[in-house]
Amino acid sequence: MRPTGKLHLGNYMGALANWVKLQDQYECYFFIADWHALTTDYADPSRIKLNTLDVALDFLAAGLDPEKSTIFIQSHVPQHAELNLLLGMMTPLGWLERVPTYKEQQENLTGKDLTNFGFLGYPVLMASDILLYQTQFVPVGQDQTAHVELTREVARRFNSMYKSDVFPEPEALYTPVPKVPGTDGRKMSKSYGNTIGLTEAESVTATKIGNMSTNGQRIRQTDPGDPDLCPVGDLHKVFSSADVLAETQQGCRAASLRCAECKDGAFHSVRNVIDPFYKKRMEMESNIEQTWQMLRDQSAKAAIRAEQTMVEVREVFHLSHELGEEGRSFGVSAEDLHNAHDLTAHSDWWNLKDKAERAKNLRDYWRSKLLPRDISLTQEGSRVFSSLERELDEPLLSPRKKRVFVTTSRDMDVADEWHFEIPSKSYEVWMLLPWRKEGYWLDCFAIPQKIFSQPFAKAKKSMKKDEKISVSLRKDGERFLLSIHGSEPVDITELRGNYEPLK
Numbered sequence: 001m002r003p004t005g006k007l008h009l010g011n012y013m014g015a016l017a018n019w020v021k022l023q024d025q026y027e028c029y030f031f032i033a034d035w036h037a038l039t040t041d042y043a044d045p046s047r048i049k050l051n052t053l054d055v056a057l058d059f060l061a062a063g064l065d066p067e068k069s070t071i072f073i074q075s076h077v078p079q080h081a082e083l084n085l086l087l088g089m090m091t092p093l094g095w096l097e098r099v100p101t102y103k104e105q106q107e108n109l110t111g112k113d114l115t116n117f118g119f120l121g122y123p124v125l126m127a128s129d130i131l132l133y134q135t136q137f138v139p140v141g142q143d144q145t146a147h148v149e150l151t152r153e154v155a156r157r158f159n160s161m162y163k164s165d166v167f168p169e170p171e172a173l174y175t176p177v178p179k180v181p182g183t184d185g186r187k188m189s190k191s192y193g194n195t196i197g198l199t200e201a202e203s204v205t206a207t208k209i210g211n212m213s214t215n216g217q218r219i220r221q222t223d224p225g226d227p228d229l230c231p232v233g234d235l236h237k238v239f240s241s242a243d244v245l246a247e248t249q250q251g252c253r254a255a256s257l258r259c260a261e262c263k264d265g266a267f268h269s270v271r272n273v274i275d276p277f278y279k280k281r282m283e284m285e286s287n288i289e290q291t292w293q294m295l296r297d298q299s300a301k302a303a304i305r306a307e308q309t310m311v312e313v314r315e316v317f318h319l320s321h322e323l324g325e326e327g328r329s330f331g332v333s334a335e336d337l338h339n340a341h342d343l344t345a346h347s348d349w350w351n352l353k354d355k356a357e358r359a360k361n362l363r364d365y366w367r368s369k370l371l372p373r374d375i376s377l378t379q380e381g382s383r384v385f386s387s388l389e390r391e392l393d394e395p396l397l398s399p400r401k402k403r404v405f406v407t408t409s410r411d412m413d414v415a416d417e418w419h420f421e422i423p424s425k426s427y428e429v430w431m432l433l434p435w436r437k438e439g440y441w442l443d444c445f446a447i448p449q450k451i452f453s454q455p456f457a458k459a460k461k462s463m464k465k466d467e468k469i470s471v472s473l474r475k476d477g478e479r480f481l482l483s484i485h486g487s488e489p490v491d492i493t494e495l496r497g498n499y500e501p502l503k
C-alpha cells in the first residue's frame with residue numbers, strides 16, 4: 001500500500017479486511033510502498049515518513065499481526081531497489097508504455113509532472129516487490145490485473161532468457177471486495193472527496209452522513225422512498241446488520257422512518273466498524289517508538305528472505321558476492337605463479353636437456369605471466385594448465401571457443417630468426433611464442449586464420465600425412481616477417497603482443 005495519506009473505510013473494506021483473513025491461510029508479506037509514493041510525489045517528499053506511520057498504524061489497528069505476517073517498509077529492504085534495477089535491464093520499454101494506468105494517471109493527475117523515469121518504471125518496481133519473495137499469490141483488486149500480468153511476463157522473460165527457475169509466475173488472488181459507497185453514492189475514493197476516514201472523530205462522521213443527499217428521495221418526509229436509489233441506503237447495505245437493514249428499508253418505503261433517523265442508524269453502523277479500529281489505533285499512537293521499532297525489526301526480517309532470492313538472482317547475472325567457480329578458473333593459481341617465478345629464477349631451467357619440457361615451461365610461463373587474464377585458454381571449458389603439453393592432440397579453446405594452437409619456437413641460436421613446427425590440423429589461431437635465452441626474452445604473436453589459411457592449404461597438398469608444417473619468423477629491423485612453409489613473407493609486426501585474434 002502506498003503511503004499517500006490516511007486510510008478510509010473504502011481501503012479498509014476493500015483491502016485491509018481481506019488481508020487480515022489471508023494471514024491465517026498464507027505466509028504473508030505486507031509492506032508500505034514508500035518508494036512507490038515517490039514515483040508521483042517526488043517533488044514534495046516531506047510527508048512520506050508521516051504517511052508511512054499512518055499506514056503502519058492503520059495496518060496494525062485493522063488487525064494485521066506481526067506475529068503472523070511480515071509487515072515492513074519497502075525502502076528499508078534495499079533488495080527491492082536492487083532487483084528493480086536488474087529487472088529494469090531486461091524489461092522492454094514498450095511493455096511499460098502499454099500499461100493502461102501509465103497514460104491514465106498521466107492524464108488524471110494533471111497537477112503533477114509524470115514524465116519522469118521513475119513513474120514509467122514503477123511497474124518494474126512493482127514486479128520486483130512481488131518477485132523478490134518468490135510470491136505465489138498477490139491479493140489485488142481487478143484494477144491491478146495488468147500489473148500482475150506484467151509481473152508474470154517479467155518472470156517468464158527472466159526465466160527463459162537466463163534458463164533459470166528463480167521466479168514462480170505469481171497469480172492474482174482476487175478477494176471479494178464490496179463496493180463501498182462514498183458520501184455521494186459514488187465509489188469511496190480520495191480523489192472524489194467522498195471518504196469517511198478510519199481515524200476521523202465521531203462528530204466529523206456525523207456531519208458527513210447528516211449532509212448526505214438522498215438522491216431526490218423523500219423530499220417530503222411523508223413521501224415513500226426507494227432505499228436502492230439512495231446513497232444512505234447503500235451505506236446500510238454494507239455496514240448495517242441484517243435486522244437494521246431490513247428495518248430501514250421497510251421504514252423508507254413505508255415513509256414511517258424519517259431520513260434523519262435513517263442517517264443516524266447509518267452513522268451508528270459505520271461507527272460500529274470504525275470505533276474498535278479507532279480505539280486500537282489510538283493506543284498504538286500513544287507509543288509510536290515501539291511501532292517504528294516493530295517496523296524496523298520486521299523490515300530486517302523481510303530483508304533476510306529477500307536476500308535469499310537476490311543470491312539466486314545475482315548468480316544468474318554473474319554478480320554474486322562470492323568469487324566462486326569463475327574466480328577459480330580465472331587467471332593464475334598460486335602454485336602456477338610460484339612455478340613461473342621458479343622458471344626464471346632457476347638457473348638449471350635454461351639448461352634443461354629435454355626440449356619438450358623446456359617448451360612446456362616456456363608456454364606455462366607465457367600463460368601465467370604474459371597472457372592477459374581475461375583471455376585464459378581452456379580445454380572443453382575446464383582448466384588446462386597442465387594440458388598445454390597435450391596441445392598436439394587437442395586444441396585449446398579461446399574464450400570465444402576458437403581452436404588455438406600454442407607453440408614455442410624451436411631451441412635454436414640464430415639471431416633474429418625463429419622456427420616453429422605446426423601439425424597440419426585445422427586451427428583458427430596460431431599462438432607463436434618466439435624466445436631467446438639471452439635476456440630471458442619471450443614474445444608472442446597471435447596469428448589469425450586469414451593470414452595462414454592459403455599458404456597452409458597449399459603446403460598441405462605437398463606434405464605427407466602427420467608431417468608438420470614449418471613456419472619461420474624473421475626480425476628485419478623493427479619488422480617481424482612470417483613465412484609459412486616457404487611462402488612469401490608476411491609482415492606480422494602489428495600482431496606482436498596483440499591478443500585480438502584470440503577474442
Ligand code: SF4
Nearest residue numbers: 217230232252259262
Ligand atoms: S430513509 Fe434513508 S434510505 Fe430512505 S431516502 Fe431517507 S435516507 Fe435514504
